[in-house]
Amino acid sequence: xxxxxxxxxxxxxxxxxxxxxxxxxxxxxxxxxxxxxxxxxxxxxxxxxxxxxxxxxxxxxxxxxxxxxxxxxxxxxxxxxxxxxxxxxxxxxxxxxxxxxxxxxxxxxxxxxxxxxxxxxxxxxxxxxxxxxxxxxxxxxxxxxxxxxxxxxxxxxxxxxxxxxxxxxxxxxxxxxxxxxxxxxxxxxxxxxxxxxxxxxxxxxxxxxxxxxxxxxxxxxxxxxxxxxxxxxxxxxxxxxxxxxxxxxxxxxxxxxxxxxxxxxxxxxxxxxxxxxxxxxxxxxxxxxxxxxxxxxxxxxxxxxxxxxxxxxxxxxxxxxxxxxxxxxxxxxxxxxxxxxxxxxxxxxxxxxxxxxxxxxxxxxxxxxxxxxxxxxxxxxxxxxxxxxxxxxxxxxxxxxxxxxxxxxxxxxxxxxxxxxxxxxxxxxxxxxxxxxxxxxxxxxxxxxxxxxxxxxxxxxxxxxxxxxxxxxxxxxxxxxxxxxxxxxxxxx
Amino acid sequence: xxxxxxxxxxxxxxxxxxxxxxxxxxxxxxxxxxxxxxxxxxxxxxxxxxxxxxxxxxxxxxxxxxxxxxxxxxxxxxxxxxxxxxxxxxxxxxxxxxxxxxxxxxxxxxxxxxxxxxxxxxxxxxxxxxxxxxxxxxxxxxxxxxxxxxxxxxxxxxxxxxxxxxxxxxxxxxxxxxxxxxxxxxxxxxxxxxxxxxxxxxxxxxxxxxxxxxxxxxxxxxxxxxxxxxxxxxxxxxxxxxxxxxxxxxxxxxxxxxxxxxxxxxxxxxxxxxxxxxxxxxxxxxxxxxxxxxxxxxxxxxxxxxxxxxxxxxxxxxxxxxxxxxxxxxxxxxxxxxxxxxxxxxxxxxxxxxxxxxxxxxxxxxxxxxxxxxxxxxxxxxxxxxxxxxxxxxxxxxxxxxxxxxxxxxxxxxxxxxxxxxxxxxxxxxxxxxxxxxxxxxxxxxxxxxxxxxxxxxxxxxxxxxxxxx
Numbered sequence: 001x002x003x004x005x006x007x008x009x010x011x012x013x014x015x016x017x018x019x020x021x022x023x024x025x026x027x028x029x030x031x032x033x034x035x036x037x038x039x040x041x042x043x044x045x046x047x048x049x050x051x052x053x054x055x056x057x058x059x060x061x062x063x064x065x066x067x068x069x070x071x072x073x074x075x076x077x078x079x080x081x082x083x084x085x086x087x088x089x090x091x092x093x094x095x096x097x098x099x100x101x102x103x104x105x106x107x108x109x110x111x112x113x114x115x116x117x118x119x120x121x122x123x124x125x126x127x128x129x130x131x132x133x134x135x136x137x138x139x140x141x142x143x144x145x146x147x148x149x150x151x152x153x154x155x156x157x158x159x160x161x162x163x164x165x166x167x168x169x170x171x172x173x174x175x176x177x178x179x180x181x182x183x184x185x186x187x188x189x190x191x192x193x194x195x196x197x198x199x200x201x202x203x204x205x206x207x208x209x210x211x212x213x214x215x216x217x218x219x220x221x222x223x224x225x226x227x228x229x230x231x232x233x234x235x236x237x238x239x240x241x242x243x244x245x246x247x248x249x250x251x252x253x254x255x256x257x258x259x260x261x262x263x264x265x266x267x268x269x270x271x272x273x274x275x276x277x278x279x280x281x282x283x284x285x286x287x288x289x290x291x292x293x294x295x296x297x298x299x300x301x302x303x304x305x306x307x308x309x310x311x312x313x314x315x316x317x318x319x320x321x322x323x324x325x326x327x328x329x330x331x332x333x334x335x336x337x338x339x340x341x342x343x344x345x346x347x348x349x350x351x352x353x354x355x356x357x358x359x360x361x362x363x364x365x366x367x368x369x370x371x372x373x374x375x376x377x378x379x380x381x382x383x384x385x386x387x388x389x390x391x392x393x394x395x396x397x398x399x400x401x402x403x404x405x406x407x408x409x410x411x412x413x414x415x416x417x418x419x420x421x422x423x424x425x426x427x428x429x430x431x432x433x434x435x436x437x438x439x440x441x442x443x444x445x446x447x448x449x450x451x452x453x454x455x456x457x458x459x460x461x462x463x464x465x466x467x468x469x470x471x472x473x474x475x476x477x478x479x480x481x482x483x484x485x486x487x488x489x490x491x492x493x
Numbered sequence: 494x495x496x497x498x499x500x501x502x503x504x505x506x507x508x509x510x511x512x513x514x515x516x517x518x519x520x521x522x523x524x525x526x527x528x529x530x531x532x533x534x535x536x537x538x539x540x541x542x543x544x545x546x547x548x549x550x551x552x553x554x555x556x557x558x559x560x561x562x563x564x565x566x567x568x569x570x571x572x573x574x575x576x577x578x579x580x581x582x583x584x585x586x587x588x589x590x591x592x593x594x595x596x597x598x599x600x601x602x603x604x605x606x607x608x609x610x611x612x613x614x615x616x617x618x619x620x621x622x623x624x625x626x627x628x629x630x631x632x633x634x635x636x637x638x639x640x641x642x643x644x645x646x647x648x649x650x651x652x653x654x655x656x657x658x659x660x661x662x663x664x665x666x667x668x669x670x671x672x673x674x675x676x677x678x679x680x681x682x683x684x685x686x687x688x689x690x691x692x693x694x695x696x697x698x699x700x701x702x703x704x705x706x707x708x709x710x711x712x713x714x715x716x717x718x719x720x721x722x723x724x725x726x727x728x729x730x731x732x733x734x735x736x737x738x739x740x741x742x743x744x745x746x747x748x749x750x751x752x753x754x755x756x757x758x759x760x761x762x763x764x765x766x767x768x769x770x771x772x773x774x775x776x777x778x779x780x781x782x783x784x785x786x787x788x789x790x791x792x793x794x795x796x797x798x799x800x801x802x803x804x805x806x807x808x809x810x811x812x813x814x815x816x817x818x819x820x821x822x823x824x825x826x827x828x829x830x831x832x833x834x835x836x837x838x839x840x841x842x843x844x845x846x847x848x849x850x851x852x853x854x855x856x857x858x859x860x861x862x863x864x865x866x867x868x869x870x871x872x873x874x875x876x877x878x879x880x881x882x883x884x885x886x887x888x889x890x891x892x893x894x895x896x897x898x899x900x901x902x903x904x905x906x907x908x909x910x911x912x913x914x915x916x917x918x919x920x921x922x923x924x925x926x927x928x929x930x931x932x933x934x935x936x937x938x939x940x941x942x943x944x945x946x947x948x949x950x951x952x953x954x955x956x957x958x959x960x961x962x963x
Binding site: 116153 | 804846877895899914
């Protein structure tokens with residue numbers, strides 16, 4: 001087995017911390033619930049620390065693929081275990097670390113089948129980490145599926161509203177997506193004549209003919225697009241988000257939908273750039289419809305979680321719009337938006353989860369005046385809602401501005417439409433905030449406790465991350481730039 | 494000592510003789526089980542010791558090569574694993590236990606002879622030895638009337654396909670004037686455009702389509718799976734399928750990439766997958782569900798074989814191995830949960846996650862492996878099969894197969910849901926697994942997961958084995 005390592009395998013260490021966490025949990029007796037939570041916290045903390053380290057230690061002046069780990073896995077088939085970090089995936093690795101860590105903290109009060117919950121959560125996060133860092137199509141697909149299947153038990157067992165329906169719908173939709181992706185990757189490996197799943201090898205100009213690229217692009221765009229919540233394949237996502245327990249909603253909306261968008265980037269756009277150029281207008285139209293649709297459907301919802309879920313559809317539309325511009329700014333904004341939206345949605349679901357745990361309702365008309373009952377918990381939600389509206393000072397502001405500027409240049413009409421929709425969304429978010437957190441107080445909930453410091457901790461972390469990258473966007477934009485510029489320059493024109 | 498290559502066969506024959514003698518003594522279930530467990534375990538060792546032997550006997554009619562020896566290894570393991578399930582053989586009367594083991598042994602012997610035979614008549618005789626053992630095994634279950642229905646269905650469809658196969662063999666002989674596979678492999682590719690040779694080969698394949706429960710030879714599968722004792726079903730579902738995959742690979746490889754044959758097989762594979770998966774959606778009984786899933790899997794395995802390239806045959810061998818592991822794991826759960834030997838409805842799995850977390854996990858792993866979710870051996874098997882088909886340019890076939898996989902996940906997830914989500918109406922006791930049973934379960938889970946993560950050596954072994962094919 002030939003091994004190619006550039007120093008200590010930090011990326012594999014992240015994966016390993018998830019695997020070890022999972023194994024340790026499996027061997028803890030199920031009655032020791034606090035121990036299970038503690039172990040989860042420690043290992044998710046290690047994963048977070050490692051991902052922060054990798055993010056900071058990446059050499060921006062040098063650029064390119066760093067922290068490379070590569071060993072041959074199944075030689076005759078050209079499968080490699082091949083991980084690497086670049087400006088594209090580092091923000092998302094960091095995002096996964098943050099969301100999982102805060103997710104564990106958020107679920108600190110979970111009762112019932114604790115061991116299984118945290119075990120499944122580790123499998124899920126393992127898949128997501130692996131997906132983001134893998135540079136081999138075979139492993140990419142394996143990680144993709146690994147991240148999908150725990151969703152079913154996680155939602156069906158610990159979820160709430162229509163959980164079995166939501167879980168099943170999500171599971172089948174997402175695996176239907178993988179049914180398109182798998183033939184796609186095998187097709188690329190075979191059709192290129194290289195019999196390899198190495199993304200870098202398949203990226204070489206001339207590895208695939210224009211016809212093959214146009215064809216394969218459709219498979220990947222549809223396959224990953226389902227997971228990314230691209231309209232009209234988004235219908236699993238609101239149902240799934242609503243049904244899922246809090247931390248799963250966080251990981252799911254915060255990270256898993258990015259897996260889809262990142263798949264479009266890493267596989268479809270990387271390997272089929274000609275297909276990308278060919279289909280970009282279609283992508284732009286679908287993305288814009290997603291933005292507008294998410295806003296309008298969100299307007300009519302009375303369930304807070306549905307409101308957030310539909311805002312996710314529309315925010316993921318922004319990612320799609322950024323990807324479809326074929327400009328450096330567009331890609332840059334799209335990646336930044338993936339990160340910003342991940343943090344923001346995680347915060348929204350996290351604070352909403354707290355309110356739901358206490359009041360056992362998430363219907364807007366039932367709530368009201370919550371800011372007087374639990375000012376801190378409400379504060380977190382309002383902050384996240386403001387971030388979602390794209391208020392300057394938060395990370396999403398920069399992301400959205402970058403995407404819209406490039407979209408206005410390339411598709412003026414669609415860009416303008418999307419901006420109008422977003423203004424409208426700000427309006428409805430404000431209305432939701434007003435109805436839920438201000439106005440007359442519902443006396444039934446008057447005596448509920450506010451969020452304690454320890455339970456507030458995960459929300460604090462998320463708010464900090466949002467503000468940090470909002471006030472210093474170059475922390476991320478510069479990093480993304482190191483990957484986007486060489487990639488755009490290398491495109492066949 | 495060229496007769497040494499017959500080691501596994503002679504050994505299994507001896508095992509059969511031991512149980513023939515035991516069947517004449519006073520019934521004693523414990524004694525029979527211990528003897529069977531020991532002898533079957535030793536059988537695995539004997540077979541693995543001969544894996545590297547090569548040689549041919551009887552003027553080339555019988556040959557041991559890596560391909561046949563690998564399958565003999567799998568068969569001996571299948572035999573051993575099924576015996577492992579028999580610690581409480583409640584589905585069968587105690588006085589019939591020695592006969593049960595005897596028939597298992599003769600059936601295994603028949604299949605071992607089958608994978609080594611390179612001459613059509615030898616092949617037919619070995620196949621009949623297998624079939625007749627199974628005809629007797631299926632109705633061996635006590636009580637009900639179900640097992641009789643299953644037995645008769647199996648027998649009638651079995652002899653009908655045997656007749657078809659004989660007709661095919663005769664046509665092949667008429668077309669080529671030989672019954673030796675080595676000669677057939679030379680003559681057949683040129684003759685396959687003549688109807689006689691083509692139909693002959695196709696009808697010969699039918700005998701194994703029947704064993705594999707491929708559409709349209711699947712009619713026996715649901716009744717037999719449900720009607721036979723759980724252990725017998727486990728044997729039918731694992732060992733015979735493995736043999737059928739081996740023999741199909743061997744026979745199809747004679748055709749040297751004939752496209753019309755490939756087209757027929759493509760049609761059968763598509764129908765089999767689609768039919769099996771669609772009907773499985775509405776099943777309530779777990780064994781019946783596994784029967785329909787087996788029909789679907791017959792289709793997937795056929796994709797590897799019909800690709801008719803080295804990757805495809807290797808994929809089929811790998812798939813056979815994977816299928817053995819994952820199906821056995823499901824039956825392990827069936828046998829342990831339905832410890833009194835009854836049938837197991839899917840809803841009866843309710844609450845399994847509390848009754849036995851380990852079995853629930855094994856069931857999830859086994860079922861997800863059947864569903865082809867990574868990182869399991871079942872996923873790797875499907876992946877290899879699809880790669881082989883893609884190398885031949887069968888993109889649509891792969892797409893259809895993948896859509897089928899998604900359809901199948903619906904019913905597999907129902908099983909997982911029952912085990913993890915549903916609560917039983919009345920509180921059921923914990924299932925206490927004995928230490929060996931726990932180890933066996935853990936080993937199966939590890940094999941399935943590790944085979945998915947590190948398929949390298951298994952795939953290399955499969956690749957080396959298929960080089961023995963013509």
